[in-house]
Amino acid sequence: MKIYFRLLSFAGNLRKFIGPFLFTSLIAAVFGVLNLVLLKPLLDILFGQVSEEALKNMLIQPSGFNPLAWFNYYFAHFLSTAGKAGALKFVCGALVIGILIGNFFRYLSLRLLEGFKVNMVANLRQAIFDKSLGMHLGFFNNERKGNLISRITTDVQEVENSIANTFSAAIKELLLLIGYLAALFYMSVPLTLFSLIVIPLTGGFLGVILKRLRQDAGEGQQRLSNILSIMDETFGGMRVVKAFVAEKFISEKFRNENQSYKRSIFSYAARRELANPFSEVIAVSMVASLLLYGGSLILSSESSLDASTFMAYIALFSQVVRPAKEIAQAFSSSQRGIASGERILSVLDQMPEIRDEPNAQPISGFENEIVYEKVSFGYNEDQLVLNQIDFKLEKGKTLALVGSSGGGKSTIADLLPRFYDPVSGKITLDGQDIRQIKQAGLRGLMGIVTQEPVLFNDSIFNNIAFGENVSKEQVEEAAKIANAHAFILQQPNGYETVIGDRGTKLSGGQRQRISIARAILQNPPILILDEATSALDTESEKLVQDALTHLMQNRTTLVIAHRLSTIQQADEILVIQNGEIVERGNHVKLYNLEKGIYRKLVDLQEI
Numbered sequence: 093m094k095i096y097f098r099l100l101s102f103a104g105n106l107r108k109f110i111g112p113f114l115f116t117s118l119i120a121a122v123f124g125v126l127n128l129v130l131l132k133p134l135l136d137i138l139f140g141q142v143s144e145e146a147l148k149n150m151l152i153q154p155s156g157f158n159p160l161a162w163f164n165y166y167f168a169h170f171l172s173t174a175g176k177a178g179a180l181k182f183v184c185g186a187l188v189i190g191i192l193i194g195n196f197f198r199y200l201s202l203r204l205l206e207g208f209k210v211n212m213v214a215n216l217r218q219a220i221f222d223k224s225l226g227m228h229l230g231f232f233n234n235e236r237k238g239n240l241i242s243r244i245t246t247d248v249q250e251v252e253n254s255i256a257n258t259f260s261a262a263i264k265e266l267l268l269l270i271g272y273l274a275a276l277f278y279m280s281v282p283l284t285l286f287s288l289i290v291i292p293l294t295g296g297f298l299g300v301i302l303k304r305l306r307q308d309a310g311e312g313q314q315r316l317s318n319i320l321s322i323m324d325e326t327f328g329g330m331r332v333v334k335a336f337v338a339e340k341f342i343s344e345k346f347r348n349e350n351q352s353y354k355r356s357i358f359s360y361a362a363r364r365e366l367a368n369p370f371s372e373v374i375a376v377s378m379v380a381s382l383l384l385y386g387g388s389l390i391l392s393s394e395s396s397l398d399a400s401t402f403m404a405y406i407a408l409f410s411q412v413v414r415p416a417k418e419i420a421q422a423f424s425s426s427q428r429g430i431a432s433g434e435r436i437l438s439v440l441d442q443m444p445e446i447r448d449e450p451n452a453q454p455i456s457g458f459e460n461e462i463v464y465e466k467v468s469f470g471y472n473e474d475q476l477v478l479n480q481i482d483f484k485l486e487k488g489k490t491l492a493l494v495g496s497s498g499g500g501k502s503t504i505a506d507l508l509p510r511f512y513d514p515v516s517g518k519i520t521l522d523g524q525d526i527r528q529i530k531q532a533g534l535r536g537l538m539g540i541v542t543q544e545p546v547l548f549n550d551s552i553f554n555n556i557a558f559g560e561n562v563s564k565e566q567v568e569e570a571a572k573i574a575n576a577h578a579f580i581l582q583q584p585n586g587y588e589t590v591i592g593d594r595g596t597k598l599s600g601g602q603r604q605r606i607s608i609a610r611a612i613l614q615n616p617p618i619l620i621l622d623e624a625t626s627a628l629d630t631e632s633e634k635l636v637q638d639a640l641t642h643l644m645q646n647r648t649t650l651v652i653a654h655r656l657s658t659i660q661q662a663d664e665i666l667v668i669q670n671g672e673i674v675e676r677g678n679h680v681k682l683y684n685l686e687k688g689i690y691r692k693l694v695d696l697q698e699i
Contacts, residue, residue, distance in 0.1 A: 096426070099255050099433045102219065103212035109204065110263075116201035117264040123194030125271040125408075205260050213252045220244050220439055228446035229511040230471070238321025243439060246316055247432035254422075254429030261422035265415040272412045279405045283386055287378055287409060312360055312428070314435075315353035322346050360428065379410055446510055448530050455533040458617045458648065460522050461486045462508065467517035469503060477503050478671045481517070483664075487617075490649040492659035494693065495668035501652045504668070505620050508650065509535045539611035541640070543623040545603040547595035552580055553587040555595070556609045566613065574609035574639040576602070601636055608639045619649040656694050665690065 100106060154165055170182040224240055276284040326333060326342050333342055386402055462485040470476040478500045485491045493501040506512055507519060510531055519526050526534055547555050556567050567587065571577040579602055583589035595603040611619070621640060637658055653659040660679040667675035667682070667690050675682055675690055682690035 095430055095433050095437065096255065096258075098437065099216070099251055099429075100212065100259060102215040103208050104215070109208050113201055113204045113208070114263060114267075116197045116204065117267050120194050120198040120201055121264070121267040121271045123190045123197070124268055125275050126190055126194075201264060208259075209252050212255075213248055216251060216436065217244055217248045220248070220436055223440050223442075226444055227442065228444045229506070230445060231442070236317070236321040238319070238324045239317040240439070241324070242317035242320045243432075243436050246320075247435050250432035251429045251436070254426045255433065258422040258426040258429070261415075261419045265418045265422075269412065269415040269419070272408060272415070275408055276405065276412070279401060279408070280386075283382060283405060286385060287382060287412075312353060312356040312431075315349060315356055318349045319346070319353060322349060379406065382406060382409060446513055446531070449527060452528055452530045453524075455521070455524075455529045455537065458487065458521065458537050462618070462648070462650075463520045464504070464507075465518050465520065467504075467507065467514045467519060469507060469512060469514045476515075476671060478507075478514075481671075481673060483666060483673065483676070485648060485650060487648050488646065489663040490644060490651060490659075490661070492651040492653050492662040492665045493668055494653050494656060494659070494665060494690065499668040500671040501668050502622055505622055505650055505652055508618075508620060509538050509540070537616055538618045538620060539614050539616035539643075540620045541604075541607055541611050541622070541643075545595065545607035547591060547598075547603055547606060549590065549593045551585075551588045551590055552583065552606060555591065555606055556587075556613055558610050558613075560613065562613060567609075570609040570613040571606075573612050573642045574605045575635045576605040576609050576639070579605075604636050605639055608636065608643055612643055617647060619644060619647050621649065622652045623654045656690075656697055667693075 103109065152165075166182065170179045174181075221244055224244075273284065276287070322342070322345060326346075333339060383406065386405070464481050464483050467478060467481040468476055469478040481504060483491065493504060495501055503512070507514060508526070510526060513527065521529065521534070521537075553564070553567055556570060564587070568577060571580055571587075580587055580589075589597075591597045591603075591606075595606070598606070621644075640658075651659055651662065659665060662678070664676060664678060665682055666673050667688075669689060675685065675688055682688055683694060685691055
């Protein structure tokens with residue numbers, strides 16, 4: 093129940109919703125019951141069972157608010173003045189008016205419920221998306237994207253379909269059920285007590301089913317997450333799938349997850365649907381038992397019930413089945429929503445490992461130097477990727493990191509914008525530990541250009557501006573500096589050309605120059621360039637390198653280099669091997685080390 097009410101809280105202030113919803117549902121329930129109670133006077137007229145003495149008693153004008161007494165008063169008035177035909181018209185008219193009023197308030201309650209549901213779903217989806225955005229980078233390395241997408245879409249949808257409907261059943265259908273039971277007790281206490289045997293039988297049966305439903309629902313949602321992950325990975329890597337003729341392998345992988353999802357959903361549905369026919373069989377059996385029991389009492393003249401009252405009682409009791417079924421069905425369906433809610437809340441309850449310290453300070457600029465002091469880091473506690481890294485990067489200087497793949501170069505760069513935090517040591521910016529600086533301010537000082545440019549399925553203009561409120565002239569100026577303006581003008585719609593998913597309509601060099609233009613527009617004092625030219629052909633590399641040269645002017649730059657020819661002018665070069673700095677110096681100094689690692693790397697690239 094804790095999960096249930098926590099999910100409901102995302103709809104906003106429950107008190108503001110419950111009051112009007114309770115009122116409209118109550119009115120709808122009252123008129124729903126009264127419409128069936130009117131069957132008795134209707135049958136009395138048809139069977140001629142209204143005695144003179146009963147008519148005389150009903151003609152006494154009632155006092156106070158007693159709808160049934162007032163109805164009987166007017167019913168007797170029409171019967172005595174207009175005869176049976178007039179009384180029949182009155183009852184039928186009252187029945188139609190009652191149905192109109194009941195359904196009008198039922199519509200209002202449904203409108204309130206829909207507003208409640210859409211508000212809850214929108215807030216829940218926004219909360220999990222915002223939470224995901226606020227998580228540290230390591231979270232996305234460990235969590236499959238399909239899993240997150242599933243929680244934001246299908247899990248939230250399940251909460252809407254089941255949790256909100258259960259809430260509706262718990263109020264609206266329960267009120268209707270109570271109204272029916274009250275009317276049944278009013279008509280006949282013995283018969284109603286006899287009929288209540290059905291409640292513990294049905295409740296016990298549903299209790300057994302609900303335990304298993306939740307387990308099946310949780311497994312089904314996890315299987316769906318796996319399916320979405322496979323789809324995301326396959327569609328994103330379709331070039332590799334085609335190149336390695338791996339369609340059969342991927343199809344079989346998808347088939348296995350799809351069949352597992354089918355089995356879990358079928359198991360869930362089979363148990364859920366069992367509740368409905370079971371409750372209906374019990375209810376029909378009870379109606380038959382009542383007909384047998386009550387009919388025998390009437391035939392033997394052992395009951396005070398007359399025929400019309402008994403028939404109205406049976407008609408009313410048959411309607412008890414519907415709200416009872418709705419409640420049973422809603423609570424069985426809610427298990428899937430609760431299972432989905434658990435998956436959603438598991439994300440919302442996670443705390444990002446990288447977050448602002450309580451005393452973190454804003455920062456407005458960069459003045460002097462960046463210092464790594466005995467920095468060690470490991471993605472796993474028992475294995476270090478970096479070990480005792482020490483270096484200083486002064487303002488306006490360029491420092492390059494070189495070495496074999498997997499040595500830890502990118503990890504060193506990722507520590508500066510606090511994508512991760514070191515396990516020991518510290519990184520300072522102008523003498524201040526970066527953990528004491530607000531993340532937004534720290535990252536606002538940095539522009540990052542990666543080996544694989546990250547672009548969005550949007551226009552070139554929006555990819556360069558990327559949320560900044562800038563003019564077209566500013567975007568064009570940034571594109572010119574990045575050697576991108578000429579090829580952009582050649583696109584079908586210029587700067588308004590939509591470049592496709594991840595920029596697939598552009599070449600690798602064009603995508604990289606757009607990402608550089610984005611960094612130029614931000615005008616950051618600190619640059620992090622992570623092998624920005626390693627994946628390009630010679631012509632594209634020259635264009636991108638020229639753009640990077642413009643970008644690096646008068647900026648502090650940390651460069652990760654694969655092609656060593658691009659960093660020979662760096663102020664200092666660090667050679668990283670197995671997470672340690674094994675050589676340091678400028679190009680001339682390092683190349684003059686006859687058996688040095690740097691010289692070996694340069695000679696290999698020049699062969």
